[in-house]
Amino acid sequence: MINLYEMTLDELTAQIVAWGEKPFRATQIWQWMYDQRVADFNAMTNLPASLRQRLTGTATLGNLQIVVEQSSADGTRKRLYRLPDGQTIESVLMPYDDDRRTACISTQAGCAMGCVFCATGQMGFVRHLSAAEIFEQAVRFAVELEAAGERLSNVVLMGMGEPFHNYDESLKAIRRLMSDLGIGARHITVSTVGIVPRIYQFADEGLQVRLAISLHAAEDEGRGALLPVNKRWNLDALLEACHYYVQKTGRRVTFEWALIDGETDTESDAHALGKLLRGLSCHVNAIPLNPTAGYGGQPSDPQVVARFIEILAGYGVPMTVRVRRGIDIAAGCGQLQSDVIRLADIPQENPR
Numbered sequence: 001m002i003n004l005y006e007m008t009l010d011e012l013t014a015q016i017v018a019w020g021e022k023p024f025r026a027t028q029i030w031q032w033m034y035d036q037r038v039a040d041f042n043a044m045t046n047l048p049a050s051l052r053q054r055l056t057g058t059a060t061l062g063n064l065q066i067v068v069e070q071s072s073a074d075g076t077r078k079r080l081y082r083l084p085d086g087q088t089i090e091s092v093l094m095p096y097d098d099d100r101r102t103a104c105i106s107t108q109a110g111c112a113m114g115c116v117f118c119a120t121g122q123m124g125f126v127r128h129l130s131a132a133e134i135f136e137q138a139v140r141f142a143v144e145l146e147a148a149g150e151r152l153s154n155v156v157l158m159g160m161g162e163p164f165h166n167y168d169e170s171l172k173a174i175r176r177l178m179s180d181l182g183i184g185a186r187h188i189t190v191s192t193v194g195i196v197p198r199i200y201q202f203a204d205e206g207l208q209v210r211l212a213i214s215l216h217a218a219e220d221e222g223r224g225a226l227l228p229v230n231k232r233w234n235l236d237a238l239l240e241a242c243h244y245y246v247q248k249t250g251r252r253v254t255f256e257w258a259l260i261d262g263e264t265d266t267e268s269d270a271h272a273l274g275k276l277l278r279g280l281s282c283h284v285n286a287i288p289l290n291p292t293a294g295y296g297g298q299p300s301d302p303q304v305v306a307r308f309i310e311i312l313a314g315y316g317v318p319m320t321v322r323v324r325r326g327i328d329i330a331a332g333c334g335q336l337q338s339d340v341i342r343l344a345d346i347p348q349e350n351p352r
Contacts, residue, residue: 108161
């Protein structure tokens with residue numbers, strides 16, 4: 001079967017012409033897929049019945065198969081997808097009161113970075129996803145939101161995997177999010193643990209996509225204990241790359257900081273972080289630690305967090321605390337794929 005989500009418009013046109021159809025039919029199909037966001041060939045009503053029948057018999061709109069979907073009390077939805085080779089990934093859709101609809105998508109099955117408080121890192125690396133597999137996760141949510149009279153407004157590459165470890169395919173997917181789905185660059189965020197050469201490369205891409213960096217500690221020993229990547233590229237190298245990114249793009253950097261009780265939320269931690277980031281155009285996005293089976297830390301007390309914010313403000317470094325969403329279904333930051341072994345065993349005939 002031909003997966004149309006893997007094709008460019010030129011490739012689709014070539015296929016349609018090979019079937020003996022006029023080239024404009026490819027443009028019609030493309031408009032149904034990405035402008036109307038239809039996922040049923042029979043709904044493409046301006047196509048001749050013979051072409052719709054041929055598409056139904058020889059093509060698909062995507063290769064991801066839903067194994068199970070869970071819904072949180074706060075409206076967050078998490079999906080476990082099975083890929084054609086049997087591997088599994090998770091994606092999340094988060095609704096917000098201001099009508100934002102944000103898809104959190106994966107770029108790898110598993111992750112090689114080994115961050116100690118991340119469930120995906122605890123499971124290890126399986127394989128890279130293709131650009132089409134990354135892109136399809138967002139398309140699937142976009143199609144369903146369109147049918148409900150809503151729209152996908154934001155996409156974050158913060159699901160399973162390290163996007164900069166799968167750099168080329170992640171960038172292809174980002175460009176398709178912009179060109180095919182019409183998601184503005186400033187409504188797309190790519191998150192990295194700090195693969196320094198790729199930060200320089202990303203800065204040179206000329207995109208206005210948001211960059212988020214997992215920081216979590218303000219000195220090398222502590223960061224290295226949490227994020228093994230710091231042993232390859234230390235904080236000096238990382239901050240130098242961040243300064244280059246800001247200078248090159250004119251965009252500020254977001255630093256992600258896990259608030260772990262007694263470990264990353266002390267006043268000394270706040271002062272160290274303020275000194276590290278002082279003078280850099282940046283923002284700290286704090287994330288109260290989400291529980292995973294492989295890490296015993298606990299989220300910080302709100303009063304401790306308030307003091308942390310106050311100290312950072314004294315250094316001119318703004319910080320906000322991310323609203324925790326989907327925690328009851330393990331859909332929060334760092335939780336994805338924590339239940340994959342159990343969920344992957346659910347028979348394929350039991351999707352939602």
